[in-house]
Amino acid sequence: MNIDLSNIFLKRDAESRSLSAENPAGDKGRGAMADPKGEGPARDLGRGWKVRPCIDLDAGETAILMDHDGPGVIRHMWFTFSQEFYRDVIVRIYWDGQSRPSVEAPLGDFLCCSWNRRQNVLGLPINVNPSGGMNIYFPMPFRKHARITIENDSPNPLAHFFYTVNYTLEDVRDDALYFHGCWRRSNPLEHLKEHVILDDVRGQGQYVGTFMAWQQNDAGWWGEGEIKMYIDGDRQFPTICGTGTEDYFGGAWGFGDDFTAPYLGFRQVVGKSQEVGARMTLYRFHVQDPVFFREDLKVTMQALGWRAGRRFLPLRDDIASVAYWYQTLPHAPFPPLAGRDEREIV
Structure with a gap:
């Protein structure tokens, strides 16, 4: 196959x-x-043309x-x-x-x-x-x-x-297994909350990718947050925990430049990273490193910047994501898709 x-x-x-x-x-x-x-345009040519x-x-x-x-x-x-x-x-x-x-x-x-x-x-x-x-x-x-x-x-x-x-x-x-994909948005992300990329997955399968659309609402670096993957009964603490947003997407030290590669990418779409209102996209495909689960899976991403005194600042950014995964059927119901006003880009 x-x-x-x-x-x-x-x-x-x-x-x-x-x-x-x-x-x-x-x-x-x-x-x-x-x-x-x-x-x-094909009126002179007839059937078989475009x-x-x-x-x-x-x-x-x-x-x-x-x-x-x-x-x-x-x-x-x-x-x-x-x-x-x-x-x-x-x-x-x-x-x-x-x-x-x-x-x-x-x-x-x-x-x-x-x-x-x-x-x-x-x-x-x-x-x-x-x-x-x-x-x-x-x-x-x-x-x-x-x-x-x-x-x-x-x-x-x-x-x-x-x-x-x-x-x-x-x-x-x-x-x-069967391919799945689900979109979510936190706009703005609630204070002291993590953006939920995927939740309430039930069954056996493997997680194969993440896409994120990120608008920063504060100046400065926005990518200190960690990805977390809760696998097969994890509750308070995950089995897989990243070390920073840019680290998960294959970059380092605040990205600096755009890049697009076979499994990883980052792009500044509107404005420049670390400017208020900058809009970016990021992707990672777990083709060579799928995340396997036997019973359930939850995936989240933190949003953290910096504040005075070298302290982390929980951010309230506009974050949307798509999760890609394979699993057995039937799957658990997705949350209702956000309406047009909640999806709107303004």
């Missing part, structure tokens, strides 16, 4: 399929069948991008749309007929592009290229069924939403 450079040459019992506006059902031999009917490359979403409309039986594996998804809608377009993914989504997040943040700004990301699982071409390569196996929806939770219509979902029809191993 796994594909990489070490085995890409091997014969496989698999069939390739691709969903897009040009073949929304993904049926074999049914792509590029839209008829321009004498309209649009007629329907994207879809439009009315305000409040939900579109179904995938609603297909398995077994199979989603191998890659690509999206591009107006950056003004990055927090308004909500992606939801349902596995094997579950009534609750295993992925629920604003699509921009889910793909490491927050603050309604385009950002290039040279990560391996998530890769974003000029100008706003967003790709995700986390493999997503499903046994019975996969359903993907996109909701335009905005009062404005969204034109020119482009997408591609590439997947294979093939057997899925008995020990394959």
Whole structure:
């Protein structure tokens, strides 16, 4: 089921399929069948040319991008749309007929592009290229069924939403887990509280990534806080505890510069770090170092700066995050997704 450079040459019992506006059902031999009917840029060319490359979403409309039986594996998804809608377009993914989504997040943040700004990301699982071409390569196996929806939770219509979902029809191993993703925001973070990245996970699995969108509301360094991972019954104290925010994301000594690497990245999106109102994004993918859990998992991040007398200052910053993980089904219910006003970037 796994594909990489070490085995890409091997014969496989698999069939390739691709969903897009040009073949929304993904049926074999049914792509590029839209008829321009004498309209649009392809009106002189007819069927078989570029007629329907994207879809439009009315305000409040939900579109179904995938609603297909398995077994199979989603191998890659690509999206591009107006950056003004990055927090308004909500992606939801349902596995094997579950009534609750295993992925629920604003699509921009889910793909490491927050603050309604385009950002290039040279990560391996998530890769974003000029100008706003967003790709995700986390493999997503499903046994019975996969359903993907996109909701335009905005009062404005969204034109020119482009997408591609590439997947294979093939057997899925008995020990394959299901991909999950969940978005949360603390705005502002409560005094003396930690930002909760993930909580109340029940089942067996592995944690594979963190994305954060961070606005600092005080001047000075903001990244002294530690990540904590509570595993399999941990209560007051975690099993895994970091040493600083920039340390967890692979940097050191306050970052200084932007960087984007296969598993780690930091970017100053609006303003400069250590300035009031600076907006930043950070990511870490635990591809080589998944965090395994057998029963339950909770992940938090502290927000700490400095105050007089070399004392830590608990911060009340605007922090949003996406957690990425694999686990067994069924999963525990997610907290209700924040409404548009609570997600809004102002």
